Amino acid sequence: MNYYENEMRALERAGRLRERRVRDTKLLDFASNDYLGLGRRRDSFEKAYRRVESLAFRSSGASMLVNGYHPLHEEFEATVASLNGFESALTLGSGFLANISLLEALPRRGDLLLVDEEYHASGVLAAKKSSARVEFFRHNDPGELEDKIASYSGRGRVIVAVEGVYSMSGELLHPAIFDIAQETGSILVVDEAHSCGVLGEKLLGVFDLYGIEVKANHVKMGTLGKAYGSYGAYILASSHISDYLLNRAKPLIYSTALSLFDTALALENILYISENSSRLGADLNMRRELVKEVLGMDIRSSILSIDVSSDKRVMELASFLASEGFAVGAIRRPTVKSPLLRLNVGRAESPNSLRRVLNILKETL
Numbered sequence: 112m113n114y115y116e117n118e119m120r121a122l123e124r125a126g127r128l129r130e131r132r133v134r135d136t137k138l139l140d141f142a143s144n145d146y147l148g149l150g151r152r153r154d155s156f157e158k159a160y161r162r163v164e165s166l167a168f169r170s171s172g173a174s175m176l177v178n179g180y181h182p183l184h185e186e187f188e189a190t191v192a193s194l195n196g197f198e199s200a201l202t203l204g205s206g207f208l209a210n211i212s213l214l215e216a217l218p219r220r221g222d223l224l225l226v227d228e229e230y231h232a233s234g235v236l237a238a239k240k241s242s243a244r245v246e247f248f249r250h251n252d253p254g255e256l257e258d259k260i261a262s263y264s265g266r267g268r269v270i271v272a273v274e275g276v277y278s279m280s281g282e283l284l285h286p287a288i289f290d291i292a293q294e295t296g297s298i299l300v301v302d303e304a305h306s307c308g309v310l311g312e313k314l315l316g317v318f319d320l321y322g323i324e325v326k327a328n329h330v331k332m333g334t335l336g337k338a339y340g341s342y343g344a345y346i347l348a349s350s351h352i353s354d355y356l357l358n359r360a361k362p363l364i365y366s367t368a369l370s371l372f373d374t375a376l377a378l379e380n381i382l383y384i385s386e387n388s389s390r391l392g393a394d395l396n397m398r399r400e401l402v403k404e405v406l407g408m409d410i411r412s413s414i415l416s417i418d419v420s421s422d423k424r425v426m427e428l429a430s431f432l433a434s435e436g437f438a439v440g441a442i443r444r445p446t447v448k449s450p451l452l453r454l455n456v457g458r459a460e461s462p463n464s465l466r467r468v469l470n471i472l473k474e475t476l
Contacts, residue, residue, distance in 0.1 A: 140438055141439045141440075141456070141460065142453075146337060146457035147309075147457060148460075149384075150459075155340065155380050158375075159372060159375035159379050160375075162375040163375050169372075172367075174364065174368060179368030184374055187345075188200035190378060190382070194381070195318065196325045197331065197349070200353070201356060201363060202343060203345065204369050209362075211237045213234075213272070214237035215237040217330075217356075218243030218270050222243040223265060224243045226248070227248060227250055227251065227273045251288075274306075275317035275318075276310070277305070279453060283412060296328065299329055301318070307337075307339070308337065308339055309395065309413050311392075313388045314384055314391060314392055318331065332346050341373045343374065405466065405473060414456070416454075417472065419449075425451065429452065
């Protein structure tokens with residue numbers, strides 16, 4: 112008996128049925144989040160392999176709090192914390208787990224958790240499990256955020272959750288939100304999954320881009336599976352917040368520690384970016400200028416989003432572009448309010464390939 116037959120038929124009729132498809136490696140990659148193209152960098156892979164090969168243990172083996180915390184994790188955390196100007200770092204298995212850790216554990220009963228309405232689904236899921244009072248504020252709207260904080264009459268903490276670059280639109284966090292958090296003493300959680308490795312003079316994200324001095328109320332989350340070309344995530348915070356998370360965040364307590372190879376690969380790529388940030392940043396800027404030249408669109412991240420009329424139409428466009436040799440993201444509801452084509456216009460592919468797909472889009476749309 113098919114227990115979910117009716118539900119699956121409804122999804123199919125609506126054009127929202129999701130399927131896994133084995134990646135076609137012949138297609139030029141404008142669909143992934145490998146913004147710097149480091150997922151293909153053989154030198155980093157070989158250096159990471161040598162790091163892990165030299166170890167007595169080559170798998171994590173347990174959670175961080177049992178005996179899964181290895182010297183390689185410690186080295187990675189010290190490096191990423193130092194580069195970003197934070198006191199401490201914690202590694203996790205994914206950005207999803209990092210958001211669950213932060214938004215389920217940090218807000219306690221009596222606190223107020225304010226979440227941008229376009230925050231990642233993992234954070235929304237975690238917020239719903241929180242014992243705090245949870246409210247969503249209008250997307251990237253400092254005015255509404257300020258009003259909600261001002262109207263809060265409780266005695267608990269105020270925690271604000273935002274993204275550095277919003278993953279579907281590519282829109283940057285409004286810098287005034289940093290000021291509001293500082294003026295009100297709110298804890299500010301910034302999900303930099305799509306901005307670390309992409310923005311700022313040192314490619315460290317929006318803190319770097321806006322010249323934000325790290326304060327005790329700042330918490331930053333970043334992922335390793337996007338610009339850093341590996342897998343996993345990290346949380347940066349003051350030491351006392353990290354200590355608190357180690358005692359309250361369930362993904363940190365109960366999940367096996369991040370694999371040693373993924374940790375080593377992320378470390379090698381982060382060091383590579385740190386040593387080559389000027390050149391890599393210039394490459395990213397050149398590609399943004401190319402988007403402006405061909406499509407007349409001024410983007411500030413490495414995400415190009417194009418609104419499409421329907422779920423069916425966005426799938427047709429993605430299929431057409433695949434037939435032309437390009438993999439692009441076809442993003443449908445309910446992930447987004449309205450369907451869109453989403454392209455990674457970073458360094459994953461050559462400028463010539465980017466120009467080709469942009470010209471096809473211009474002609475098609």
